[in-house]
Every structure is written in C-alpha cells, then in structure tokens.
Amino acid sequence: MIEATTPAAVWDQLLAGNARFADDSVERPxxxxxxxxELRGGQAPVAAILSCSDSRxxxxxxxxxxxxxxxxxRTAGGCVDAAVSxxxxxxxxxxxxxxxxxxxxxxxxxxxxxxxxVDEAEVPLGLQRVFVEKIAPSVIEAKAHGRAERSEVEKxxxxxxxxxxxxxxxxLQAGVxxxxxxxxxxxxxxxxxxxxxxxxxxxx
Numbered sequence: 001m002i003e004a005t006t007p008a009a010v011w012d013q014l015l016a017g018n019a020r021f022a023d024d025s026v027e028r029p030x031x032x033x034x035x036x037x038e039l040r041g042g043q044a045p046v047a048a049i050l051s052c053s054d055s056r057x058x059x060x061x062x063x064x065x066x067x068x069x070x071x072x073x074r075t076a077g078g079c080v081d082a083a084v085s086x087x088x089x090x091x092x093x094x095x096x097x098x099x100x101x102x103x104x105x106x107x108x109x110x111x112x113x114x115x116x117x118v119d120e121a122e123v124p125l126g127l128q129r130v131f132v133e134k135i136a137p138s139v140i141e142a143k144a145h146g147r148a149e150r151s152e153v154e155k156x157x158x159x160x161x162x163x164x165x166x167x168x169x170x171x172l173q174a175g176v177x178x179x180x181x182x183x184x185x186x187x188x189x190x191x192x193x194x195x196x197x198x199x200x201x202x203x204x
Contacts, residue, residue, distance in 0.1 A: 002029075002069045004046040007182025008202040010099045014047065015195065017064035022193035030066025038068075045071040048091035050161070051103040052078050052110065057188055059103070062195065071097060077110030078102060078161060079134040085168055092171045098181060099202075100165065100172060103195070104158040105188040111154055114139050151187075155198045158185035162199065179203035 002013045020026050048071040051059050059065075059072045071091045073084055091097045104111070113124065114135035123129050123136075135157060142148070142156035162185040166173050175181025185198040 002046050002065060004044070004096075004098050006203070007099045007180075010046045011101075011182065011184055011200070011202060014063045014065070014099075014101075015197075018062055018193075018195045020064045021062050026061075026064045028064065028066065030069055035067050043068050043071075043095065045069055045091070045095055045097055047071070047099040047101060048073070048088055048095075048097045049101045049103055050075075050078050050080070050084065050088065050165075051188075052076065052105055052108055054105060054108065056190060057103070057105045062188060062193065071095060076131045077108060077114070077135045078104055078158070079110070079131045080161060080164060080168070081134075085165070088165060089169050089171055092169070092175060092181060099184065100162075100181065101184045101186060102158045102162040102165065103186050103188055104154045104161075104198075106151065106154065106190040108154055111135055111139070111157055112150065115150060115153060118143070155185075155187050158187055159199045161185070166201075176201050 049059050050073045051057055053074045053076050060070055073087050110131050114132045117123050117132050118136055118139045123132055138157035138160045139153055142153045147156055162183050166176055176183055182202040184200045186195050187198055188195050
C-alpha cells in the first residue's frame with residue numbers, strides 16, 4: 001500500500017512497485033471489494049501522473065498500484081493543455097497529492113512523429129499536428145544540446161514538460177518551493193519494464 005508521507009517516500013514506494021512489476025512479482029494492492037467500498041466515500045491519491053496514452057504504458061500496473069492510489073492523466077505524448085493543467089491543479093489543491101510525475105516512454109509514437117516533423121520540416125495534416133506542435137520544442141531543445149537519439153529526446157521531453165508544469169501551475173510551484181510537494185520526470189522502458197528517473201525535485 002502506498003502511503004502519503006513525504007514526496008521522496010512516495011517516489012521510493014512507486015519505484016519499489018515498478019521493481020515488482022519488472023520482476024513479475026506484483027502484489028496487486030488495493031484491488032479488492034473492500035477497497036472499492038472504501039473509495040465510494042472519496043479519493044486521496046498520493047501522486048498524480050501525466051503520461052502518454054500509449055496502450056503499452058498502463059500506469060497503475062507498471063507501478064503495481066491499486067485503486068485510488070494514483071491520479072492519472074493521459075494524452076498522446078504526455079502533451080499539456082489547459083485541461084491537463086487544470087486537472088493537475090485539482091490533484092494538488094483539492095486532492096492533496098504529494099508528488100507529480102511526468103512519465104515519457106520508450107518508442108513513443110507521438111515523439112517519433114515530432115522528431116520526423118522537425119527533421120523533415122513538415123508538420124502532418126489533421127488533428128495529429130496538435131501534439132506534434134506541442135512536442136516539437138522539446139525535440140529542438142534536445143537536439144540543440146546534442147541529444148539527438150530518440151531515447152534522449154524522450155527523456156528531454158519529460159524533463160522539459162515537468163519544468164513547464166512548475167512554471168504554469170502556481171500551486172505546484174509553491175509546493176515544490178516549500179518542499180511539501182515533489183515533481184519527477186521519468187521514462188518507462190518497454191524493453192525491461194523499468195522506470196528510470198530523468199530529474200527530480202523531492203527535497204531529499
């Protein structure tokens with residue numbers, strides 16, 4: 001069971017859950033009828049996670065977390081808009097999460113499309129251009145710092161998005177500054193099921 005103590009402790013517990021997932025030793029906590037009944041009265045997740053919509057990245061499963069443990073927001077490429085920012089503000093201000101995580105992943109199709117658009121100077125037609133245009137600045141910044149490999153762009157996008165959220169959401173900025181709230185950028189590896197930390201502000 002994940003307990004809301006400090007941001008660093010929450011992250012350590014989530015990483016422990018991910019280790020169980022990667023090692024095929026999951027415990028599937030907080031998943032029974034009693035937990036469902038308990039949650040009818042409300043929710044108190046310990047973390048909020050912004051991740052990609054990719055079907056290969058089932059957030060609660062890869063952290064071996066249960067019902068009510070994590071507040072999850074998923075968009076293609078983990079892109080941020082007003083609704084995403086508002087959802088994270090709700091998680092911080094109303095639900096009292098201790099930790100916000102931006103999770104990118106290996107072989108992200110949205111990031112791959114943005115890399116192609118930058119390399120070929122051609123933005124796709126249709127609504128998919130929305131996420132390509134949002135991810136392209138991360139691609140450009142990563143390449144400007146010599147991080148041209150796709151895996152490095154995926155890491156950079158998580159880190160840049162995390163910084164953007166702190167700048168954009170006053171409650172998140174205040175919590176990080178006071179040390180009552182943490183923010184982590186991370187990347188999930190499809191190859192071995194592991195989550196790797198890209199950057200963290202946890203007040204350790």
